[in-house]
Amino acid sequence: MKSALVIGGGFAGCGAAHQLELQGGWDVTLVESAPFLGAGVRTKWYGGHPHTFGPRHFLTRDERLFDFLHRYVPLRRLKHVFLTYVERDAQFYNFPIHVDDVERMPDRDQIKAELARTQSGHAAANVEEYWLGSVGPTLYDKFARHYNQKMWQISDNRELDDAVPEWTSKGALLYEGPRDGFHDAISAYPYAPNGYDDYFEIGTAKARVLLSTRIEQYDIPGKRVKWSGEWRTFDVIINTIAPDILFNFCFGELRFVGLDFHPIVLPMEQCFPDDVFFLYYSGQEKFKRLVEYKKFTQHKSPTTLIGIEFPSMNGKHYAMPMKSQRGLAQKYIDLMPAGVFSIGRAGSYRYIDIDDCIAQAMDVALKLK
Ligand SMILES: Cc1cc2nc3c(=O)[nH]c(=O)nc-3n(C[C@H](O)[C@H](O)[C@H](O)COP(=O)(O)OP(=O)(O)OC[C@H]3O[C@@H](n4cnc5c(N)ncnc54)[C@H](O)[C@@H]3O)c2cc1C
Structure with missing residues (x-):
């Protein structure tokens, strides 16, 4: 059996652990600094309403990726x-x-x-x-x-x-054309009240999952990392966090933009028009988007939950679409030896979605075959 370390337990990390399990022959350890898997895609509850941190509907043009996830967390297709x-x-x-x-x-x-x-x-x-x-x-x-x-x-x-x-x-x-015709991608959301949560457990069922665990030191060329004071070596490392962290920011720190998320409950069954799930605000308001979560979750309640999103510097949610920053990320990725991969939103330093995270995890598994 070969050993693999997955750094980060978001969609990309859980997806990578899952792909290695499906392939077989891997002893997988997943290290996650938070006390739970799934990061912002994990379902949270406010006022009895399920929601995620930002909308997180499954959006893809690839039927194969829809079918894959649908097998583990049945997905309801949506039109909006x-x-x-x-x-x-x-x-x-x-x-x-x-x-x-x-x-x-x-x-x-x-x-x-x-x-x-x-x-x-x-x-x-x-x-x-x-x-x-x-x-x-x-x-x-x-x-x-x-x-x-x-x-x-x-x-x-x-x-x-x-x-x-x-x-x-x-x-x-x-x-031009029908109002909902532009969005020819599949848009979907899990039927389950806990959203995608079951997938994080399914994906990591056979892995050794270490929650609330921080890696203290990295030796990426040696494929070694240290936690709880002990160095551990792996055949393969699949990283899903910002790649500068792995090299102690030796070329400088990558820029990211974060997000502050505020859920509020309103005293009405539905707030937005039937086919509207998202409202964007393009002016000088401090927030950028409102989302009515019931539209995705189909949660039954006499009240409704709206999520308000304020762009901020809190968190590493969005890689900057700037050539200088992409170049910097690539310098770190280029330092990774064979057998070390960097995937996911922060790991690949790209504005990617859940479907891309799954596709990247599949791609890594294919390379490791
Ligand atoms: C607000 C928002 C809304 C979105 N909406 C959609 C949407 O509607 N549809 C869609 O398809 N996609 C959406 N996305 C994108 C999609 O959710 C992400 O691409 C995907 O979830 C990223 O997964 P990831 O595993 O790459 O990263 P993350 O989810 O960020 O996971 C990384 C994990 O690594 C952990 N970690 C960080 N540092 C360390 C460390 N030092 N050691 C160990 N663990 C660490 C974190 O705690 C986290 O759990 C949205 C993203 C955001 C931010």
């Missing part, structure tokens, strides 16, 4: 739209921006003139250039300028130069 509140118009609009909504905007003539001036095929070096090139300044101001600034805790969106399509096409950020 996203609305954005634009304070300067005092209106809710669809997001992505729908052409029909432009017709409802008080400054539609100005927007149309700006759209006519945009040109396809020019290079966009950052988020701001991409928006301006696709839809012009008015729609950028309404939907993206302040939203990106608060989401990423920055004052200049030109800093966001990674994960931007290289070329801008005219109107690329405008959508």
Whole structure:
């Protein structure tokens, strides 16, 4: 039997332990600093309502990943739209921006003139250039300028130069067609009142799980780590935490943005319109999004729980979409020898979802076959 250490017990870590168990022949140890598995995807309760830390619906374009998770935590498929509140118009609009909504905007003539001036095929070096090139300044101001600034805790969106399509096409950020047609991905949520929690137990059932455990020192080239004062060596290490930690920040610390989450209960059975699960706020409000959790959990109650999300510097929830930061993350990942993998949101330093975490865990297992 070969030994594997999994660092972190979120979706990526539990998913990796699970894949090794399915493959067989592995002695897996999973180390998690929190007293529970699942991190922000674990179901919590407030006022009798189940919720997670942020929405965490299962969103994928890959039926294979849906089928995989559905086998362990049966998933209910959902259909919904996203609305954005634009304070300067005092209106809710669809997001992505729908052409029909432009017709409802008080400054539609100005927007149309700006759209006519945009040109396809020019290079966009950052988020701001991409928006301006696709839809012009008015729609950028309404939907993206302040939203990106608060989401990423920055004052200049030109800093966001990674994960931007290289070329801008005219109107690329405008959508035509049925209101819910844009979201062709599968959107789903577990039927179980405790959400995904059973998966974390299923995935790690055969692993040695050490909760509330902190690794004190790392020797990644030697595939060794130390906890409770003792060094332990493994054949394979699968890391899911920020890669700079593993190398004692030798090139500098990676930047992340965090989130403050506030659940509130309202005295009504349902608050948002039927097909609306998310409300985004694109202006200078301090919060960025409201989510009505019942829409996912289908929890029955005469009251409803809304989660309010405030971007903050608390936690390592979002890797910065900046080339300098991606380059820095890659420098750490490049230091990892054969047999050490870095996956998951912080581990791969990418804005990835639950389905990507499962796919990355599957990919690591395939490489280890
Ligand atoms: C607010 C929010 C909303 C989201 N909504 C969705 C959504 O709707 N749909 C979707 O598909 N995806 C969503 N995502 C993304 C998705 O949830 C994540 O991609 C996924 O859960 C990340 O899992 P992970 O294991 O990579 O990281 P994490 O969940 O962060 O897990 C890492 C684990 O490592 C542990 N850890 C940290 N440091 C150490 C250490 N030194 N030693 C040991 N353990 C350590 C942490 O306690 C944690 O348990 C959302 C993310 C956020 C932040």
